Amino acid sequence: MPAVRSEQRNSAPPAETVDVELPDYVDRKPSEVWPAFFAKHRPRTTTVRKLILRLHNEERHEHAISAIQSAIINSQAQPWMYEVLAVSMEIEGRPKKEVERVVMGMTDFGNADFGSMMYSANYLVRFERNEAALRLYRQAARLAPERPEPYVLGLKLARELEDPEQIRWAAAGVLALDWTSGYRQHHKDALTAVRAAERKLRQQGEDQAAGELLETIRQAQRxxxxxxxxxxxxxxxxxxxxxxxxxxxxxxxxxxxxxxxxxxxxxxxxxxxxxxxxxxxxxxxxxxxxxxxxxxxxxxxxxxxxxxxxxxxxxxxxxxxxxxxxxxxxxxxxxxxxxxxxxxxxxxxxxxxxxxMQPDHQLAARPEQRDVEGIVRAQHEFEESRRQRPGVRQAGAFGFAPVVRVIPEGSSATGRVVVSPDRRYVRIGITPFFSNITDVETFSFINGGQP
CATH class of the missing domain: 2.60.60 (Lipoxygenase-1)
Known part of the structure; x- marks a missing residue:
């Protein structure tokens, strides 16, 4: 349907992606320049990037906002646009609610993945939109159910919001899934947050909710x-x-x-x-x-x-x-x-x-146990035994470690369905992948007279 409306607005569909002459935007309102330009033209992606960069360097942030919005509306969006749009709106002092909607759009572009969800949530924290950030953390946890990062970062926000339900979700995830280097402190923080949430629930007379909270935590500690x-x-x-x-x-x-x-x-x-x-x-x-x-x-x-x-x-x-x-x-x-x-x-x-590499790993992990003289003596004995073997030529090295890797060849495709955080859109992203091994070069090396 958007394509039909586009054809009704214009006498001809946008031209193919080409180099076009940019309009004169000096002393003109952004709304008078960019909506019409992107509706009529389809400039190359590099041209659009250079345009936005120039507008930022000239501190014409309202023009940058209008240009990016017009490109998105006319189906010329690029992944970086949402982040730049959010930064421009922040500079211009736009309401935080508007910036939040743009950040939500970061996760709605193409194939939203765990990384983009976490990045967008952290971006929202900068604007003190903790509730929206928590929603994204929970959505990221659904994409990667056993990654601890959404729960660890979400627990901090849940404690600030003093929301028992959010604390229940985050603390249970930390206690069950977080085994990173700082897991002991994270587990301690989670239990501290749970005790505070339990006290709050009992003070409010919600004994059943407090009991459910403790049962969830007990299961997470199994x-x-x-x-x-x-x-x-x-x-x-x-x-x-x-x-x-x-x-x-x-x-x-x-x-x-x-x-x-x-x-x-x-x-x-x-x-x-x-x-x-x-x-x-x-x-x-x-x-x-x-x-x-x-x-x-x-x-x-x-x-x-x-x-x-x-x-x-x-x-x-x-x-x-x-x-x-x-x-x-x-x-x-x-x-x-x-x-x-x-x-x-x-x-x-x-x-x-x-x-x-295992012996080196053990020695490197325990420097106080390193037997330097023994290592030098063993290496000397090894080299001496090599020289005493008849017919052995010195090649400058005494070891070789092959590295085996798998190179995919052929065609493949991956797909993902993403529901936007505001429940307004459902997008299906298909990513094709084509690979072909065009040439394989072989070579020989000399080591003890053997190819």
Whole structure:
């Protein structure tokens, strides 16, 4: 329908995207220049960007506002326009409600994703539009249900608004999903906010709402599986937990698709740091395999204590503590988690350390344990053994680490349906992707006389 109205307003549809001569806007009202210009012409995107930049440099912000609005109305919107429009309106002192509507439009352009939602919410916080920002945080949480950022940032706003319902949502998300480096303080802040919200509800006579708040928080604090490994001594033990879906949670991969998180990777000699903690708030049901490895150093008595808790803070909580004897091989323990609550894998970034880099990782993490003389001696012995081999030519390097990557080829497309925050529009965004491997070059390298 907008295209039909456009044809009725103009004798001919807008021309194809071309370079056009910009109108004379000096000493003219913005409403007299830009609506007619963008209705008649379709300038190149680079031309529009240069125009808006020039208007800002000339401090003609009303002209910039009118030009951007006219481009959007005539189906010539670009992703950056909403942000620039909001900045221009802020400079001109437009009402905060108008700026809020523009910021909402940022999330409505094309394929709104988690990043754009979070960016728009933070932008609204600048204008003290905390309620609107909270709505965007909640919408971002729906797009990425297990990301902790919307809940952590939303909790700050909910506490300022003193809204028990918003505190309930944010605090539950923080307690269940936030396992970042500062999670202990975040969890403490969440519980503090919950206590304040409970007091407010009971003072208002809303005992039922207060009870529902506490029940939500209790459920958020449930953990399907918790594992704690403690020891004494100057050495280091490493904890590995193999999950039913195949992931392994350890210092190499601290978060897994199965929901596990290694919250602490400790080492001696400080007793307060001699522990490793694994937690799986919502995990898959099935068999978990726990392995304990003696990485390096002296462990008092060559013994460690392993504490396993099933359904922590839940109705079927069960804790088992056992002493394990360390040796050359890993100590393995198998256990069954029958009541895991996870149904779908979690999306996590993979940060694995290659096996050939593991010794360097351990040394780098513990500089006080670095055996410099031993490293130099080992490298010297390795190079000496290479030189003594018959027929070996020196190539200037003694190692090679291949990097394997997957290059997609062909055609693909992704689609997403987005409902605008004000419930006025539903947009479907389709993103096609075409890739083709045009050429592959091969080469040879000399290493010990082998290609």
């Amino acid at each position: 953990r399907d599986l918790q594992v704690t490994l403690t020891w004494s001594g100057a050495g280091d033990l490493d904890l590995f937990v193999e999950e039913p879906v195949g992931g392994v949670c350890s210092f190499e991969q601290r978060q897994t698709p199965g929901g596990g998180v290694l919250t602490h990777d400790g080492y001696g000699p400080d007793p307060a740091n001699c522990h490793e903690n694994y937690v799986c708030p919502i995990g898959f049901p099935g068999e978990y395999v726990i392995r304990v490895r003696h990485a390096w150093g002296e462990i008092v008595g060559k013994r460690a204590r392993l504490t396993v808790t099933l359904d922590a803070n839940g109705p079927n909580e069960k804790t088992t503590t056992r002493t394990i004897q360390l040796g050359e091989d890993d100590v393995t323990l198998r256990l069954e988690v029958p009541n895991g609550r996870r149904k779908q894998p979690r999306q996590v970034a993979v940060h694995r350390i290659s096996p050939w």
